[in-house]
Amino acid sequence: MSTVAETIARPPVIEMLNAAITSARAPDTAVISGINWIVSLDDYWVIGGPTSSGKSNLLVTAAGLQRPLCGVHRLFGRELPSLREPERLHERLRVGMVFEDGARPFPQLTVAENIALPLRYHRDWNDAMIRQRVEEMLDITGLSAFADSAPLDLMRALIPRVGLARALALGPEVLLLDNPLAGLDPRQERWWLDFIASLASGHPSMKGRKMTIVVTCDDLRPWTSQGRQFALLKGKHFLPLGGRDDLKRCNEPLLHDLTAAHSS
Amino acid sequence: MEDTSTSAPQFPTQQVRPKARLVRAFFDFAGRRVIQWMDRTHELMAFALIATGVTVTKFNVAPRVIRPLIRSQIHRAGVRLLPMIGFLGCALGLIIIGQTVSLLTQIGAHTLIGTLMVTVVIRELGPLLTTVVVLARVGAATVVELGTSRARGEVEALEALGIDPVHYLVLPRMWGLAVSVFALTIYFVLVALLSGYLFAFLQDVPLPPSEYFRQLASALRWEDFAMLTLKTAAFGIIIAVVCCYQGLAKPLRIEDVPNATTRAVVSSVVACVLVDAAFIVAYLLI
Numbered sequence: 001m002s003t004v005a006e007t008i009a010r011p012p013v014i015e016m017l018n019a020a021i022t023s024a025r026a027p028d029t030a031v032i033s034g035i036n037w038i039v040s041l042d043d044y045w046v047i048g049g050p051t052s053s054g055k056s057n058l059l060v061t062a063a064g065l066q067r068p069l070c071g072v073h074r075l076f077g078r079e080l081p082s083l084r085e086p087e088r089l090h091e092r093l094r095v096g097m098v099f100e101d102g103a104r105p106f107p108q109l110t111v112a113e114n115i116a117l118p119l120r121y122h123r124d125w126n127d128a129m130i131r132q133r134v135e136e137m138l139d140i141t142g143l144s145a146f147a148d149s150a151p152l153d154l155m156r157a158l159i160p161r162v163g164l165a166r167a168l169a170l171g172p173e174v175l176l177l178d179n180p181l182a183g184l185d186p187r188q189e190r191w192w193l194d195f196i197a198s199l200a201s202g203h204p205s206m207k208g209r210k211m212t213i214v215v216t217c218d219d220l221r222p223w224t225s226q227g228r229q230f231a232l233l234k235g236k237h238f239l240p241l242g243g244r245d246d247l248k249r250c251n252e253p254l255l256h257d258l259t260a261a262h263s264s
Numbered sequence: 265m266e267d268t269s270t271s272a273p274q275f276p277t278q279q280v281r282p283k284a285r286l287v288r289a290f291f292d293f294a295g296r297r298v299i300q301w302m303d304r305t306h307e308l309m310a311f312a313l314i315a316t317g318v319t320v321t322k323f324n325v326a327p328r329v330i331r332p333l334i335r336s337q338i339h340r341a342g343v344r345l346l347p348m349i350g351f352l353g354c355a356l357g358l359i360i361i362g363q364t365v366s367l368l369t370q371i372g373a374h375t376l377i378g379t380l381m382v383t384v385v386i387r388e389l390g391p392l393l394t395t396v397v398v399l400a401r402v403g404a405a406t407v408v409e410l411g412t413s414r415a416r417g418e419v420e421a422l423e424a425l426g427i428d429p430v431h432y433l434v435l436p437r438m439w440g441l442a443v444s445v446f447a448l449t450i451y452f453v454l455v456a457l458l459s460g461y462l463f464a465f466l467q468d469v470p471l472p473p474s475e476y477f478r479q480l481a482s483a484l485r486w487e488d489f490a491m492l493t494l495k496t497a498a499f500g501i502i503i504a505v506v507c508c509y510q511g512l513a514k515p516l517r518i519e520d521v522p523n524a525t526t527r528a529v530v531s532s533v534v535a536c537v538l539v540d541a542a543f544i545v546a547y548l549l550i
Binding site: 024025063065092093099107121167 | 329413417418432
């Protein structure tokens, strides 16, 4: 929610203009088309949509991992395909991504090695600095006790935290989370909501800098009190809903479905 | 051929003689196969080019991550395969070389022993057999490994962390397998030649060891060393590239992995034999 002057001064973080996105399995067909979406700095977006409505594809495209079928996609005001490799990598690394379904940790590495991998690959830090950063990440995600275990030996609810810690290790400015609450119990849900809120308002491990957050979900209930901007994916379309107040006034049936309590 | 395939549906089937139909069906089948094969070769070559490009452009990127990976590939494909290669070398030596040596000595052609050994064991059988063993043991496992990690989305996760999957997954395997196949071939050849002589000795073949080794040494030319190095490294790189390609390019679901593995083994063997043929031509030209 930034003013025009601010937008001109600082380009939006993610920008999609009239974009159509595809999936990896069918690269020639559009999953969602006509997306006009601008994520400004320090925004907290929550995007709801039923299962297989293209939430993951939207995030993967937003992160610059997949090219849109048509239309414009900019990261920090720059179109990735037009950049040279080092610059493209630099822009890409400003965006962290936590995948759906367990956040895809690398099973052949230990939890600590998972977190250290991006640091060892991109930073020329010495071992002590890397160890310190890894310990910090383990500490904030509550995984310190499992540093040397294989990620898939962890309790199911803790596995996605490995992916979270790995995505945060490089200190990105934007964090995209794909359905992070899927399959979690209420206590774990609480932890994730609180943690994401603390990242959005400036977490000490990120040098207190506020992070821009984009979350997708198939159940909007826990997020209505968290997000600042909302959107829905409905029938191959991207419907921006506005802020929390607009949410209350909105009478979109899908929104009602995604926020309705279970009727039993 | 184009003509027949486009006009085929216009004829009622009864009017076409069964024999002609069979011929047409065969051509259709063969044509489809050839086109499919060319497509796949084309993609494979593109992948090989990308891998080579990454080798050159990222030669010194993140050595702290890549070098341990190369070492672990050498350990896996080279060091841990030593007993197996030793066993095969012994078997080959005892069964084939030993018999050849004793037969050649019986017919008085023992002056040919050196040439025969160098041609058969050092130039051809050594590299090919070693490659097939490495392919069976490591290549197939590579396809399964990369295929499942592709299907589970871990390759995408690597990209999300700004790590080039070709650099992280393919490069260490290319280098690791090239070094491993080279080293294992040398072991294989040495074990086979020694155990072959042992067998001949046990059969009381009147051939003193000095004569056997003198013949071997005189039959070896400097090209043999250069070619052996080039050839084994090429074989290692071929199986690494083919297996990585099959593992990374196609499977988007776990169910695709078994098919990819079968294809990888078949195309690796075919590619290696073709390259081997190219090396034979090179030998003849030198």
